[in-house]
Amino acid sequence: MHVVLVADHAFVNGGQAKVAIDAALGLRERGYRVTLFAAVGPPDSRLEAAGIRVVCLNQDDIERARNKLAFVVQAIWNRESARRLAAELKLCDPRETVVHVHAFAKALSPSIGVALRASGLPLLYTMHEFFLVCPNGGFYEYPAARICRRIPMSRDCVTTNCDARSYPRKLLRVVRHAGLDHVAGLRRLFRHVVTISDLQERAAAPYLPAETVYHRVDNPIDVAREPHGTEGRADFLFVGRISTEKGAPIFAEAARRAGVRPVFVGDGPQRDDLAARYPEAVMLGWKDAPAVRSLMRGARALVFPSVWYEGQPLTVYEALACGTPVIVSDACAGREAVEDGENGFWFRSGDPEALAAHLRRLSDDTLAARMGRAAYDRYWLAPLTLDSHLDRLAEVYETVTREAAPAAGRDARRRHSVDGAETPATALR
Structure with missing residues (x-):
């Protein structure tokens, strides 16, 4: 052919x-x-x-x-x-x-x-x-x-x-x-x-x-399978374009309300504004693929707060492959990869308080470890190779x-x- x-x-x-x-x-x-x-x-x-x-x-x-x-x-x-x-x-x-x-x-x-x-x-x-x-x-x-x-x-x-x-x-x-x-x-x-x-x-x-x-x-997606680990997982991570449609401001506000530190990997039109309004936020800029995978494997959860439909947000699947739970907006296609309450959470799109509630829940080490294991096991049953x-x-x-x-x-x-x-x-x- x-x-x-x-x-x-x-x-x-x-x-x-x-x-x-x-x-x-x-x-x-x-x-x-x-x-x-x-x-x-x-x-x-x-x-x-x-x-x-x-x-x-x-x-x-x-x-x-x-x-x-x-x-x-x-x-x-x-x-x-x-x-x-x-x-x-x-x-x-x-x-x-x-x-x-x-x-x-x-x-x-x-x-x-x-x-x-x-x-x-x-x-x-x-x-x-x-x-x-x-x-x-x-x-x-x-x-x-x-x-x-x-x-x-x-x-x-x-x-x-x-x-x-x-x-x-x-x-x-x-x-x-x-x-x-x-x-x-x-x-x-x-x-x-x-x-x-x-x-x-x-x-x-x-x-x-x-x-x-x-x-x-x-x-x-191109993610190598590595042994799943839970040690040292601390940060709540955002990966992608730092913009309004990607929900970056919602994550920054939710993290402040939950009392956790938001870590941003990427760049975009909202970066400088968010850095000024939320000085506790960590802005790492763009990283290459191996560095992003490393950050995902060290994160407590990936936060994907996009307020538009998306197509198939591969960042969500990459995080799950790394054994990282995902908190995802219920308005975007990323929710299709997340079983609410099992390998992550859905939250009401555009609502920082709803997102903050899940950030507080995942601050519990036992719950975060259980969801991380579920994320890893479920993804590798049918990986997107x-x-x-x-x-x-x-x-x-x-x-x-x-x-x-x-x-x-x-x-x-x-x-x-x-x-x-x-x-x-x-x-x-």
């Missing part, structure tokens, strides 16, 4: 790209022929070394854009990505190819939909976020700091400023989403959609066609290609005829 992976970035700059690149390397190791098509480089050096074909347009994303106006045009409708993707997909045999789209919103734009439809190839889309159905990709009102429950692209949606920066930027997203829906037709293009949490599917399903087929494929991720992907690819097989055979015969190897007269015999 030939798998064409489509993503904004050809290098790891976050969770989406990491999943796509890890999958590309894993599929290639299993004997698949793999192509990665991306807008932004430079490509990860491991790809070419593994024998993966990389088609990188070397374009900008919003973080690197030298000409902001030119990037606005690219973000709304990237003509080059549509043209290059169409040319690449023409080289693919429909009988043995599946095109798996991971991301388009940061650089490729909805224009890829035109090329995807014209190819006639079997298609699959992984919903890492909500850009397929929501203009700002998150069902979240940044200025109001709350989950948005408006119908996407309704009058109420269009007239509401939900963007993190400005209303004009929201209107640009609206224009792009109109192109996504009415020109590219992306929502109707992907019959098969991979989701990474139950909450995500429930949030998106009302805005996707009724015939959409959903496949649950958990993202992989790359192998399990690839096994599940293989099942989905088989389903998608099997369904598309009759049409793929017709397309292949049609191409054969057009190429001159078969004339209309001989095709009739």
